[in-house]
Amino acid sequence: MIYKTKISQIPLLPLGALKNELVKKEKRLSALFFHPADRHLYVVCSDDEKGELSLVKTPIETYRYESLTPAYPAAHLFEREILETHQIVPENHPWPKPVRYLKDLIGDTNFYRIEGLESHEVAVGPVHAGVIEPGHFRFQCHGETVYHLEISLGYQHRGIEKKLIGGPSLRTLPYMETLAGDTSIGHAWAFCKNIESLSNVVVGERENLLRAIMLELERLANHTGDMGALAGDVGFLPTLSYCGRLRGDYLNMSAFICGSRFGRGMLKPGGVSFDLSLDQIKELELKLDNVFKDTKGAINVLWHSNMVLNRFEGTGVITQKEARDLGFVGMVARSTGLNLDVRKNFDHGDLYNDLSIAVCDSGDVFARATLRWLEMKNSYTFIKSALNKLKKAPPLNPIKPGPLESDSLAVSLVEGWRGEICHVNITNSVGMFSTYKVIDPSFHNWTALALSLRNQEISDFPLCNKSFNLSYCGHDL
Amino acid sequence: MLDVLRERFKQKKRTSAYPKKPVQLSERFRGRPQIDLNLCKSTECVECEKVCPTGAITCKDQKPSIDLGKCLFCLECSKACPTQAISFTNDYRLATSRRSDLVLSAPDHYELKKAQALKKEMLRLYGRSLKLRQISAAGCNACEADTNVLGTLFFDLSRFxxxxxxxxxxxxxxxxxxPVSKNMEVALRKTYEAVPGPRIVIATGACAISGGIFSGHEETCGGLDAMIPVDLYIPGCPPHPMTILDGLLRLLSQKTN
Known part of the structure; x- marks a missing residue:
């Protein structure tokens, strides 16, 4: 999905009217950010039923404005980000604490605390007990029960958005591929779409098919790894060990196509860097069939174990209302029954005609595990049909994008394996980036993990955490 | 229970025969770069230097040199070279003991000096049993994932x-x-200090070695070297699991392939 407009044509809306619009029409917020060059708040909303994006902007004349969060909670983290990055205060924001702990801009804030003789607090991280990115978790407990979990991130902050300004440069594409290293294809594709739309380049069928195949391989690899890890967290070792290996096999398929297990260097604005010959397509089909057969077996034993089901069912529940109110995306939203998938809801030509979208409704770990498995099956079917189409698709036609349109804005959406990836790019008068905003699905979804822990046993935390498997660096940027 | 056993039978034994037999990497895998000086026209051309996102390749003294500690293995240099003098081989054995060994430069350093074993006393202590604490300090989760994968049954790290x-x-x-973000600096130092000595420090990936793509960012420390002494450098973005394994085994003077 791509949306492009001239900055001058974006409708202006006063803050009050904007708030009413958001609340009344129950719009889903894809992006909310401040553009310092013209001192406006930009709001990108998605209409998933109609498959449309809408954009408005609001002037911010002083360093204060009335917070949207009390009426429209999905804005909570965006407003904190604006406060931290641009020192613009959202007045009456219920919880204006730092997002990424940029240099002393807000200062230290306390953790929320439950007081009482019998309550206690558990602190975990930033360095975790496995091979995982850093983050800090603070649990407020009474006995084994968690009443509140506060997640404090920012340890992964590398200042990427700041460095993107003035681009595109030699580093822009590698930045995109490392925004969240396990979603290299998702972010690189969102970036490519953005550049292509602003330079009026249309990529061919073969390029699109190869990109889509890479995206689904990324989804398969990550979902397989997560299924294994979920099994491991409830002590069901067969699936853990098989999936660990199988995840590597999917990564190796990405490497078969482009030489990198994470798809680095595959996508570039205007096309792709590697092609598949007919023989290579057949070889890949064979590999995929074999690996998927093993995956099926590895995951099916999981569903036959009562112990696993007992731990999965009813654990870490997210309700549909929470998902809607707080703007959760991707698999987390779909696990509560919301039909929300960029691949299907927004226009992609006929690329995703053969794809079905799975939805579950119980909102618990079981729903998120089941959904992963259903999505893996759908991705497998999709890749098979895409490989078939690739056999007849016209050859690659690489185009080098020219200069970008000036004073314009482009929004690109991609359904990464975690959910909606949104890139908003505003160009200046000479067609360079003056704001490049990245919203990783994890930015929306970390709050879901915090909510899912309420009234859970603390021992279920690893299981809940893994059922979301969110990105730290995608959040911290 | 029976279906678990049946599945175990179907999934077969998958642990690789490495180091007895070599591991087959994909044909397009980008390992150690190679410069053909007969083809290189560096007296009049600096095309490769101009396109490198991290400044890993330089044409000083009219002969190109590549710093593997900065290299992203992104292919931009080899695509830009008008005489196809730069190519990436399939050789994954890239780890070194010294930072300077990662710089491949003319005329005699195009051969990579692979990692050396630990000193005798350290080998006596750790040669057959090494326990490592992994610290992700603003890694993008690719290096982490390909380190984690060493624990799965294909590589089975614990057999070493x-x-x-x-x-x-x-x-x-x-x-x-x-690249060690400023926000992780204290946690990294504290974790390092909590490890009882003598300790081993391993920098995995271009970021940990040189800051990688994030070098020059004020939010990061630009890699590990500036903070603590490093015993093993494993280059790549991210390094292939085999590159990591090969480096670890060389450090411990164990058999490699």
Whole structure:
């Protein structure tokens, strides 16, 4: 999905009217950010039923404005980000604490605390007990029960958005591929779409098919790894060990196509860097069939174990209302029954005609595990049909994008394996980036993990955490 | 129960025969870069230097040199070279003991000096049992994922006596990924200090070695070197699991392929 407009044509809306619009029409917020060059708040909303994006902007004349969060909670983290990055205060924001702990801009804030003789607090991280990115978790407990979990991130902050300004440069594409290293294809594709739309380049069928195949391989690899890890967290070792290996096999398929297990260097604005010959397509089909057969077996034993089901069912529940109110995306939203998938809801030509979208409704770990498995099956079917189409698709036609349109804005959406990836790019008068905003699905979804822990046993935390498997660096940027 | 056993039978034994037999990497895998000086026209051309996103390739003294500690293995240089003098081989054995060994420069350093074994006393202590604490310090989760994968049954890291442990107190050393963000500096130092000596420090990936793509960012420390002494450098973005394994085994003077 791509949306492009001239900055001058974006409708202006006063803050009050904007708030009413958001609340009344129950719009889903894809992006909310401040553009310092013209001192406006930009709001990108998605209409998933109609498959449309809408954009408005609001002037911010002083360093204060009335917070949207009390009426429209999905804005909570965006407003904190604006406060931290641009020192613009959202007045009456219920919880204006730092997002990424940029240099002393807000200062230290306390953790929320439950007081009482019998309550206690558990602190975990930033360095975790496995091979995982850093983050800090603070649990407020009474006995084994968690009443509140506060997640404090920012340890992964590398200042990427700041460095993107003035681009595109030699580093822009590698930045995109490392925004969240396990979603290299998702972010690189969102970036490519953005550049292509602003330079009026249309990529061919073969390029699109190869990109889509890479995206689904990324989804398969990550979902397989997560299924294994979920099994491991409830002590069901067969699936853990098989999936660990199988995840590597999917990564190796990405490497078969482009030489990198994470798809680095595959996508570039205007096309792709590697092609598949007919023989290579057949070889890949064979590999995929074999690996998927093993995956099926590895995951099916999981569903036959009562112990696993007992731990999965009813654990870490997210309700549909929470998902809607707080703007959760991707698999987390779909696990509560919301039909929300960029691949299907927004226009992609006929690329995703053969794809079905799975939805579950119980909102618990079981729903998120089941959904992963259903999505893996759908991705497998999709890749098979895409490989078939690739056999007849016209050859690659690489185009080098020219200069970008000036004073314009482009929004690109991609359904990464975690959910909606949104890139908003505003160009200046000479067609360079003056704001490049990245919203990783994890930015929306970390709050879901915090909510899912309420009234859970603390021992279920690893299981809940893994059922979301969110990105730290995608959040911290 | 029966279906678990049946599945176990179907999934077969998958642990690789490495190091007895070599591991087959994909044909397009980008390993050690190679410069053909007969083809290179560096007296009049600096095309490769101009396109490198991290400044890994330089044409000083009219002969190109590549710093593997900065290289992203992104192919831009080889695409830009008008005479196809730069190519990437399939050789994954890239780890070194010294930072300077990662710089491949003319005329005699195009041969990579692979990692050396630990000193005798350290080898006596850790040669057959090494416990590592992994610290991700602003790594993008690619280096982390390809380190984690060593624990799966294909690589089966523990058969070499190497394990990733959950506390610095249980560890003999640290394996660091990421350019070390300013926000992780204190946690990294504290974890390092909590490891009982003598300790081993391993920098995994271009970011941990040189800051990688994030070098020059004020939010990062530009890699591990500036903070603590490093015993093993494993280049790549991210390094292939085999590159990491090969480096660890060389460090411990174990058999490689």
């Amino acid at each position: 006596g190497i394990q990733i442990v959950a506390s610095p107190r249980h560890a003999d050393g640290i394996l660091v990924t990421g």
